[in-house]
Amino acid sequence: MTTKISFILNGDRISYEIKDHWTLLHLIREEMGLIGTKEGCGNGECGACTVIVDKLAVNSCLYLAADVDGKTVDTIEGLAATDGTLHPLQQSFVDNGGIQCGFCSPGMIMSSKALLDTTPDATEDQVKHALAGNICRCTGYVQILESVEAAKKHMSGGGQS
Numbered sequence: 001m002t003t004k005i006s007f008i009l010n011g012d013r014i015s016y017e018i019k020d021h022w023t024l025l026h027l028i029r030e031e032m033g034l035i036g037t038k039e040g041c042g043n044g045e046c047g048a049c050t051v052i053v054d055k056l057a058v059n060s061c062l063y064l065a066a067d068v069d070g071k072t073v074d075t076i077e078g079l080a081a082t083d084g085t086l087h088p089l090q091q092s093f094v095d096n097g098g099i100q101c102g103f104c105s106p107g108m109i110m111s112s113k114a115l116l117d118t119t120p121d122a123t124e125d126q127v128k129h130a131l132a133g134n135i136c137r138c139t140g141y142v143q144i145l146e147s148v149e150a151a152k153k154h155m156s157g158g159g160q161s
């Protein structure tokens with residue numbers, strides 16, 4: 001069966017005919033070609049597929065595409081400014097060695113963004129909790145935490161959010 005859904009994707013209103021069994025990950029990555037969102041485990045254990053739905057970080061591999069009807073979805077592709085300027089979190093991951101192979105990075109950044117958008121003064125423990133579901137197989141966790149901390153300081157200083 002198919003269903004027509006309508007939602008906001010990275011700031012644009014989208015209407016799309018979906019199959020009812022599609023996950024959100026399948027819709028954005030395989031159907032829409034937004035391959036910044038990664039598929040790791042496919043069963044909710046690695047966080048590589050993290051996107052933001054209505055301000056909450058979710059594992060898109062476990063989220064039915066049908067359930068975003070009427071909602072707002074943000075993926076890593078929507079973070080940079082239209083002139084190409086990276087979001088402070090993206091820039092901070094680049095500047096602070098938070099990216100090695102980069103496979104986990106979109107998920108790490110989206111989980112961090114969901115936290116900092118709602119809790120701009122998040123503590124280190126809150127950052128660790130927000131990233132608890134994101135696995136880095138390159139094990140660069142120290143640099144990832146440093147990247148989030150540096151971005152937090154930049155963003156609280158009046159930068160882009």
Ligand code: FES
Nearest residue numbers: 040041042047061
């Ligand atoms: S691919 Fe979704 S949690 Fe691993």
Ligand code: FES
Nearest residue numbers: 100104136137138
């Ligand atoms: S940078 Fe390689 S998986 Fe995290």
